[in-house]
Amino acid sequence: MPEEIKIYMFEVVGSPLCVASSDGQKVYERLKTALEMDLNVVLSFHNVTTLTSAFLNAAIGQLYGIFDTDQIRSLLKIEDAEQDDLALLKRVVDNAKLYFKNPEKFNRAIQETLNNEA
């Protein structure tokens, strides 16, 4: 078994457009399997031209529902990503951490914001 595996999003999706949640799910399935086996994973953004939060939520965000932050941080590395793609990914990751930390509390806090605006 390799010590480290590399997943090219371009190869998994078959296109430079990493935009559909269903495609993100395909990346997620591979990442989940690798992390469950304690493998180091490099996720390459090589050749990716367009990303959406919907794709990244499915591919990476939902990892936080089954793995803890330390585990993800130690096993998963990002490669070949542009700065604005990293910024989007960071936002997705922060959102996912908050979401899985306490989904009910998170939803309630936003509802209170809404009530204050009304």
Add this chain to the structure above:
Amino acid sequence: MRFFLPKIHHDHTSFDALARLYAETKELNFNKVEIDLRETYWFDADMCAAFGAILYSLGDRLNKVNIIHIPQEVETILSKNGFLSHYGRLTIPDRWGTTIPYQRFDVEDDHFFANYIEDELLHRDEIPDMSRELLKKFRESIFEIFSNAVLHSRTDLGIFSCGQFFPKKDQLDFTVADLGVGIQKNIKDCTGEKYTPEEAIIWATEEGHTTKEGNLPGGLGLKLLIDFIDLNGGCIQIVSDAGYWQRKNRTTKTERLSCPFPGTVVSIEIKTSDTNTYTLTHEIDAEDIF
């Protein structure tokens, strides 16, 4: 039965007119329906997405739809973008290449939609000169809108899109409409909360708010879109159920439509002359993402 439409711009008044058309026709089945455009002296081409959604729902109930008395200029616009070809007319060549064709997609058509955007919007010579960063932000925004419809609409009838360049105004309009359950019902089903249609749209635009099911975080797409529009200086409008929401010049306003729209519409107006750099204020370290 005959129904009349006024001038159609992408604004509250015209969304209201389309919602009224739906309200007046929603009970019709197996009927002959004539949409009379004699008073429709202007039709913002991107609004074909919302108009087409309503006509599609009429066709789905096996009504025979006929569009009549179309003013010449409007007929030209709606023929160039292929809209009228869905109603028995021919598509005419778009010599100046300013239209983004009217198209209907099923929710499983993510890849088809991606190709449509690439072919019709991004790889054409006629596209206005936009900075690389603006173009990237713009395409991300369009895909966020489509993903939103795919993930939330719960529709079998499809997703409709259409757009138009205005080279002299340095403006690009693009609209996506779906015939789904709408934001208000989605929130009700997800959280049990009953909001007014306008409150429901506000809820959906808050960062972190999502009605996705299962173990999937969400609630960023519309916020990212709004952040982009704020920087770009354009405008975004959302119509869902009887709610109308608009963001322009960093100011949000909401209004009520006189009747519900049968789904959700997201319409964006982009300033193509925008030279913002969209650069980040600080470097992000790939080692420090997780």
